[in-house]
Amino acid sequence: MKISSFRDRFREQLQSQYAVQEIDSIFYLLTENYFGIKRLDLALDPSAELDENQEKQLETALERLRNAEPVQYLTGKSEFFGMDFEVSHAVLIPRPETEELVQWIIDDQADAHGDILDVGTGSGCIAIALAKNLPKMSVQAIDLSEAALEVASKNVENNQVSVQFRKDNILEIEDLGQEFDVIVSNPPYVRELEKASMRPNVLEHEPKMALYVEDSNALIFYHKIAILARKHLKKNGALYFEINQYLGPETSNLIQEIGFETELKKDIFGNDRMIKATFK
Incomplete structure (x- = not known):
């Protein structure tokens, strides 16, 4: 079959x-990743044919896409902050909104020396982007998932940075082991009641434990991380969060009650998306 016919x-x-x-973009992304055939190649040779194995591979991909599986899981790759990251079903696909959080930290800490902790690192995208762009800072990251840490470790190697990982459940620990200049987290924050408005590609395929919290305790991670940050941030340190867009004031108030001053910031779409917290 001609490649154009399969498109x-x-x-x-x-x-x-x-x-x-968008369909065409997905199709050409797959042909390039699977077979090394770029969109320009097909424009120059519209009669190019697929062999039987290539047809089977694209047929499998088509079925997965029909089931709303994100294309990043088909290719095993995603881009974040100008870098390539491996992804699997063990980690969330990095989001553009999270790039804004990373940029905020880089702008604030451009000339800083010290230590950064990323809580709930997943693919490692936040930690790795910070390590790449803040070379004077030492970066550590924790996650509950062994599978996620394996993915993150590969991404550290692929992007040639240094990040120290460890496996921990942030909700169960009482000590971070040292003081930090920056603590950052993009924790689970999607409430069960919000599932109905989510796209199937997220709802059915991305790791649930990295996404969801109970409606009755939606800010559990923010509370625990802020409590730990109160004890383990250095005097002039800063705590950064990505947050649920519907809970901006509530999240700010919670963090303020723990002893911080907060700055609530919107993303490029005008949604409350991130918070910076510093000591009063």
Whole structure:
């Protein structure tokens, strides 16, 4: 079958889920990742054919896409802050909003020396981006998931930075082991009541323990991390969070009650998305 004919098959099968331009982008991303065939190659040779194995591979990909699986899990790759990251079902796919949080930290800490802790590191995207762009800082990261830490370790190696990882459940520990200049976290914050508004690609495929919290205790991670930060941040240190856009004031108030001053910041879409907390 011609590659262009299989592209048309993608358009037909996925038209209820994606716009045509997005379908084409996904298709060409797959042909490049699977076979090394770029969009330009196909434009120069529109009669190019797929062999039987390539057809089977694309058919499998099409079925996974029909089941709303994110294309990043098909390729095993995602981009974040200008770097390539391996991803699997053990980690969340890095989001553009999180890049804004990372940029905020880099802007604040551009000339700083010291120690950073990333809580709930997942793919390692926050920790690695900070290590890459703040070379005077030493970066550590923790996560509950052994599988996530394996992915993060590969990303450290691939991006040639230094990050020290350890396995810990932040809700169960009472001591971080040292003081830090920066503590950052993008913890689980999606309430059960918000599931109905989420896209199937997130709801059905990304790791639940990295996403969801109970409606009755939606700020559990913010409370625990802020309590630990109160004890383990250095005098002029800062705590940064990505937050649930619907709980901006509530999250700020909680952190203030623990003894911090807070700055609530919106993302490029105008949603409350991140908080910086410093000592009063």
